Amino acid sequence: MGFFLEVLIGGLMTGMLYSLVALGFVLIFKASGVFNFAQGAMVLFAALAMARFSEWIPGWLGVENLMVANILAFIIAAFLMFVVAWLIERLVLRHLVNQEGATLLMATLGIAYFIDGLGQTVFGSDIYKIDVGMPKEPVMVLQGVFEGGLLINKEDFIAALVAALLVAALALFFQKTATGRALRAVADDHQAAQSIGIPLNRIWVIVWCVAGIVALVAGIIWGSKLGVQFSLVTVALRALPVVILGGLTSVPGAIIGGLIIGVGEKVSEVYLGPLVGGGIEIWFAYMLALVFLLFRPQGLFGEKIIDRV
Amino acid sequence: MTRQIGEVILDLQNVSLSFGGVNALTDISFDVREHEIRAIIGPNGAGKSSMLNVINGVYRPQAGEIILRGEHFRQMNPYKAACAGIARTFQNIALFKGMSVLDNIMTGRNLKMKANIFQQAFWMGAARREELEHRAKVEEIIDFLEIQHIRKTPVGRLPYGLQKRVDLARALAMEPQILLLDEPMAGMNIEEKQDMSRFILDVNDQMGTTIVLIEHDMGVVMDVSDRVVVLDYGKKIGDGSPDEVRGNPEVISAYLGASH
Ligand SMILES: Nc1ncnc2c1ncn2[C@@H]1O[C@H](COP(=O)(O)OP(=O)(O)O)[C@@H](O)[C@H]1O
């Protein structure tokens, strides 16, 4: 029982990160109908910026304190992500309004390759590290309840906590502020939103900025754990099956979908892995997504897509 | 009546619009005076909705001009039109289905909100005060349209007649100078129609709003409008006071020939 709980908690913690990245997808899709394939590239780009600036800043400014360097690097990286968001809207999306879904998808693929290339040209293509002082040692909890207690990875726990807080903050923002209301309006009906004076372009920049911040946080968490390297792109694309599972237009779907996939991966790896020789973690999410595509293409919570004239 | 019909505020000149081979509007000209209720009538497919869509820029005409308070536009866009004080409702209600009545109407205040995104995000005084101010205005509109009882209901769950009313409320929240209404009474029963006519007259009278109204119900049109444009197959076949239009032989034959 104790062991199962450990696996479950481990899965939930990984899942929370998937939820966060999936939320980036869903926000952009809701607001602009764009399926953003560049999300993975944005995670890598943000992580690269964070890693390299935190490395360069002590030399440039003579600050020794790691924390100060990290904070400065975070601010610069966040600012860079805003610039990227603004440029994407200005140079690409604005000119593709009302185009077919396939066109927009190709455009984001193009953006993805461009950002990948740009990031590696500017920041280099080695493996870099991000050190935000995440504790690496595991802890024992609930020793009174279970024999031997539960072994929890502190780093994963903090990461999950940060992801959960960010998700909660974003949810609050969209529920409680005027901009959030405008964003929900745009998600429901572009034409009506514009007709009451909500500027689509500004909303798009905002959702891409949010996706940029989400990418940065995910990039820092995964980067500090795995090292900043090209494979971060694929880690981030694990969020793709999450949105298929949860429904492209559903914020709760993204959150719950992320948790389901996180748990599913871990549980199947641990309990089924030995039977089939392991490696389930790698394809589990995609297989689950495939099943959903076949039987429930709108996902758990998504709406049926109905075209209105 | 306190209202006084004023100068021409909106002038459409030689507007033509086609979709592929279909001429939705052919060389249409008419004007709208400040504070008046201007009706657009005509059989189904005559081009009435297209006309409203041209005025607020949802459609872009191939020819013609839109002159708004003396300023000439080749075409509008919906955002620009909203900024210029034009609000509208849609024939197929275009409310934000996932949101409550209150939130829907609050979105109508968007252009009047000045707090920036950081003030909002951190729930700072300026943003909070503004939210309360606008909320008070929205409550006035809710009282005016007598929809207090459904304030918190998600609009998707409301019956059709009430959705139409919320659609009007959202447009009114913009405090527009010109209000475009596309069949605000379609699908309503007699009682609902009477309420809606009363609201339209009150908006026009108390707020001085200029109204362009598309309506099928002839009785309503004749009762509420100051002047009427008649369209048929995308062409203008009549323009004048309700009495003039009613006596126009071309209009009579268009209506007798059409099935609706
Ligand atoms: N978006 C559109 N695409 C193609 N044809 C359209 C579109 N909107 C309107 N039309 C055509 O234009 C004509 C006028 O339609 P509309 O303005 O909706 O008429 P009304 O509101 O008077 O019933 C019709 O023939 C209609 O099929």
Ligand SMILES: [Mg+2]
């Ligand atoms: Mg119509």
